[in-house]
Amino acid sequence: MTTDHPGNPPAERPPGRPRSQEADLAILSAALDLLIEQGAAQLSIEQVARRAGVTRATVYRRFADKTALLVRTLQWANHDQDPAFTGWRDVEHMLGDWAAYLAVPRHRRLLRRLYGSADDYPELVGAYRTVNGGRRAAMVRETLGRARAAGLLPQEVDVEVVERILTGAVLYEVGLEADREDAEAIKAHFIDVIRQIGYRADHITFHSAK
Amino acid sequence: MTTDHPGNPPAERPPGRPRSQEADLAILSAALDLLIEQGAAQLSIEQVARRAGVTRATVYRRFADKTALLVRTLQWANHDQDPAFTGWRDVEHMLGDWAAYLAVPRHRRLLRRLYGSADDYPELVGAYRTVNGGRRAAMVRETLGRARAAGLLPQEVDVEVVERILTGAVLYEVGLEADREDAEAIKAHFIDVIRQIGYRADHITFHSAK
Numbered sequence: 001m002t003t004d005h006p007g008n009p010p011a012e013r014p015p016g017r018p019r020s021q022e023a024d025l026a027i028l029s030a031a032l033d034l035l036i037e038q039g040a041a042q043l044s045i046e047q048v049a050r051r052a053g054v055t056r057a058t059v060y061r062r063f064a065d066k067t068a069l070l071v072r073t074l075q076w077a078n079h080d081q082d083p084a085f086t087g088w089r090d091v092e093h094m095l096g097d098w099a100a101y102l103a104v105p106r107h108r109r110l111l112r113r114l115y116g117s118a119d120d121y122p123e124l125v126g127a128y129r130t131v132n133g134g135r136r137a138a139m140v141r142e143t144l145g146r147a148r149a150a151g152l153l154p155q156e157v158d159v160e161v162v163e164r165i166l167t168g169a170v171l172y173e174v175g176l177e178a179d180r181e182d183a184e185a186i187k188a189h190f191i192d193v194i195r196q197i198g199y200r201a202d203h204i205t206f207h208s209a210k
Numbered sequence: 211m212t213t214d215h216p217g218n219p220p221a222e223r224p225p226g227r228p229r230s231q232e233a234d235l236a237i238l239s240a241a242l243d244l245l246i247e248q249g250a251a252q253l254s255i256e257q258v259a260r261r262a263g264v265t266r267a268t269v270y271r272r273f274a275d276k277t278a279l280l281v282r283t284l285q286w287a288n289h290d291q292d293p294a295f296t297g298w299r300d301v302e303h304m305l306g307d308w309a310a311y312l313a314v315p316r317h318r319r320l321l322r323r324l325y326g327s328a329d330d331y332p333e334l335v336g337a338y339r340t341v342n343g344g345r346r347a348a349m350v351r352e353t354l355g356r357a358r359a360a361g362l363l364p365q366e367v368d369v370e371v372v373e374r375i376l377t378g379a380v381l382y383e384v385g386l387e388a389d390r391e392d393a394e395a396i397k398a399h400f401i402d403v404i405r406q407i408g409y410r411a412d413h414i415t416f417h418s419a420k
Contacts, residue, residue, distance in 0.1 A: 039326065041251055109329055115385045116249065116326010119319055129386075161402045167386065168378025168403075175325045175381060176339075192371045193378075197406050 026052035027059055031073040036110050040070055040117040040124060071127040078131040087139045091147045091194065092201070094140065098170060099187035108174045115175070137163055147199070154198040162197055169193045236262035237269055241283040246320050250280055250327040250334060281337040288341040297349045301357045301404065302411070304350065308380060309397035318384045325385070347373055357409070364408040372407055379403045 030051035034043045045066055049056045063069035088094035101107050118125045144159040153162075169190055180186065191199075240261035244253045255276055259266045273279035298304035311317050328335045354369040363372075379400055390396065401409075 039251065039330070041249065112326060112328050116322060116328075118322050118326075118385060120249070157406055158402070161406050164382055164399075165375055165379065165403055165406060168380075168382040169375065170378075171381035171385060172374055172378040175328060176377065189374075192368070193375055196367055196371050196375060198408065 023052070023054050023058055024062070026054060027062065027069070028073050028076045031069055032077055032110075035070060035073065035113055036106050039113045040066070040121045043070075045069065067121060067123050070121065071123050074124060074127045075131060078128075088143050091143060091152065091199065092191075094143050095166075095190040095194070096183070096187050099183040099190065102170065102173060102186050103181045103183040105179050105181065108179055111170075111174045115171070140166065152199060152201050153194075157197060162194075165193065165197065166190065233262070233264050233268055234272070236264060237272065237279070238283050238286045241279055242287055242320075245280060245283065245323055246316050249323045250276070250331045253280075255279065277331060277333050280331065281333050284334060284337045285341060288338075298353050301353060301362065301409065302401075304353050305376075305400040305404070306393070306397050309393040309400065312380065312383060312396050313391045313393040315389050315391065318389055321380075321384045325381070347377075350376065362409060362411050363404075367407055372404075375403065375407065376400065 027048060030048045031043070034047055034051060043066065045056055045059050045063075048069065049059050052059070059069065063072065088097060114125055114128055140163045141159045144153065144157075144162050147153045148155065148157060148159065173186060173189055177189070237258060240258045241253070244257055244261060253276065255266055255269050255273075258279065259269045262269070269279065273282065298307060324335055324338055350373045351369045354363065354367075354372050357363045358365065358367060358369065383396060383399055387399070
């Protein structure tokens with residue numbers, strides 16, 4: 001998952017004068033907004049420059065092309081989301097965290113834009129997965145493994161497959177459900193899913209009872 | 211799921227002279243190809259006309275705008291896929307059928323294009339879901355219900371939620387797995403998923419053993 005209001009400038013760039021950092025932030029912020037609003041195919045460096053209030057040359061001094069700009073934008077949007085975050089307390093905390101993220105319409109839209117750009121801009125999906133896929137997927141599996149060890153999931157479940165199932169549930173929610181800003185309703189959908197896998201916790205039943 | 215080589219002209223249009231039907235088919239076929247190749251946002255009536263070997267006026271006589279053309283294209287691509295089809299024999303038949311469909315790269319690409327066009331062209335996703343969603347989802351639930359009745363799925367599973375889980379597994383396969391044309395490997399992924407829900411059939415274990 002991403003956050004789109006990180007506070008720090010992009011990494012891998014020596015700190016410049018304040019004016020230069022301001023331009024960096026303005027460009028990345030404009031690029032993220034336009035990616036969400038229009039998608040990668042429709043977005044142009046021209047538009048990003050205009051929205052950021054800088055010249056095209058200022059953008060091109062930093063990024064060779066649109067793909068390089070968007071890859072950096074995704075890295076930036078994800079980079080500082082919560083450096084201290086080391087995992088979720090439990091399955092409910094994890095699913096509630098996802099639901100809160102997905103209750104923000106522009107987050108859902110960003111995920112749809114990325115999914116839809118896989119054929120034309122594979123680098124974007126690659127950048128997103130590098131940031132979110134590796135470490136995050138490992139934390140999901142770790143959370144599921146603890147639930148299994150605690151007897152909340154059947155002993156025979158394969159946490160790698162369950163991680164894929166939950167990611168599929170996110171894709172279903174984002175792509176096939178009408179956008180909703182009710183995090184509790186979204187979480188209830190995820191709880192319904194994991195209960196089919198045999199997840200059992202008494203206080204969960206209360207939330208997802210039909 | 212769709213097929214992209216239907217043989218019949220679009221419905222809701224009285225049969226015209228053969229030349230006119232030829233133009234219909236050429237336009238819809240060109241529109242489907244361009245939708246898959248480029249996505250809805252990049253596609254233009256101009257391109258469709260050129261690809262179909264007709265004038266823009268010929269396209270506009272039939273379709274008010276791009277959205278109307280693409281909605282009809284999706285209806286056409288799905289319309290005659292198999293009118294005699296009333297359902298799958300069993301869960302394995304169903305998942306094998308999906309896997310065979312998804313082993314065709316242009317089918318995966320079409321699904322990604324639709325997913326990514328949800329914000330700009332909601333009518334397209336709507337048209338696809340009208341064709342595929344209602345009847346097909348009911349057949350999926352029916353197939354799952356029979357498996358449950360036969361003791362192949364736990365009695366407590368909710369077939370509506372399992373249908374969503376399997377659709378999520380399709381979205382995962384199409385969006386997050388590298389494109390693969392090996393239907394058996396894709397089917398094994400789906401079998402892995404449904405086994406987490408407690409699906410048990412001895413002859414399945416053979417296919418999906420790790």
